[in-house]
Amino acid sequence: QVQLVESGGGLVQAGASLRLSCVASGRTASLYRMAWFRQDAGKAREFVAAIRWEDGDTAYTDSVKGRFSISRDNIKNTLYLHQNTLKPEDTAVYYCAATFRSSIYVEKISTYSHWGQGTQVTVSS
Numbered sequence: 001q002v003q004l005v006e007s008g009g010g011l012v013q014a015g016a017s018l019r020l021s022c023v024a025s026g027r028t029a030s031l032y033r034m035a036w037f038r039q040d041a042g043k044a045r046e047f048v049a050a051i052r053w054e055d056g057d058t059a060y061t062d063s064v065k066g067r068f069s070i071s072r073d074n075i076k077n078t079l080y081l082h083q084n085t086l087k088p089e090d091t092a093v094y095y096c097a098a099t100f101r102s103s104i105y106v107e108k109i110s111t112y113s114h115w116g117q118g119t120q121v122t123v124s125s
Helices: none
Strands: 002-007 010-013 018-026 033-039 046-052 058-060 068-073 078-083 092-099 119-124
Touching: 002 092, 018 033, 018 092, 018 119, 033 068, 033 078, 046 068, 046 078, 058 068
Parallel strands: 010 119
Antiparallel strands: 002 018, 018 078, 033 046, 033 092, 046 058, 068 078, 092 119
């Protein structure tokens, strides 16, 4: 088991930056991949970015490429999402997720077995 706790969300204006954090505790030595998803009110949860824990290989959804950057600190067991040039459409609750298993389906919700409670990001125009 692994426990995930997100932080770093807030209310910002369009064009601003934020850094989200997700601290993992428990069985962290066995982590294979971690990811960020987001969910806006009334919409389905969607994939944002993922990172392979061992070698840092990353994947992004098209709408955030060039603006968001996912990274991890293996020593601190912390996942980050650096968000730049935020847009109103980035408004959502952001969740971190983790899996212990290899999968080619990095964008699928079902790939991840552990989830955090979420942190709200609100971008005003």
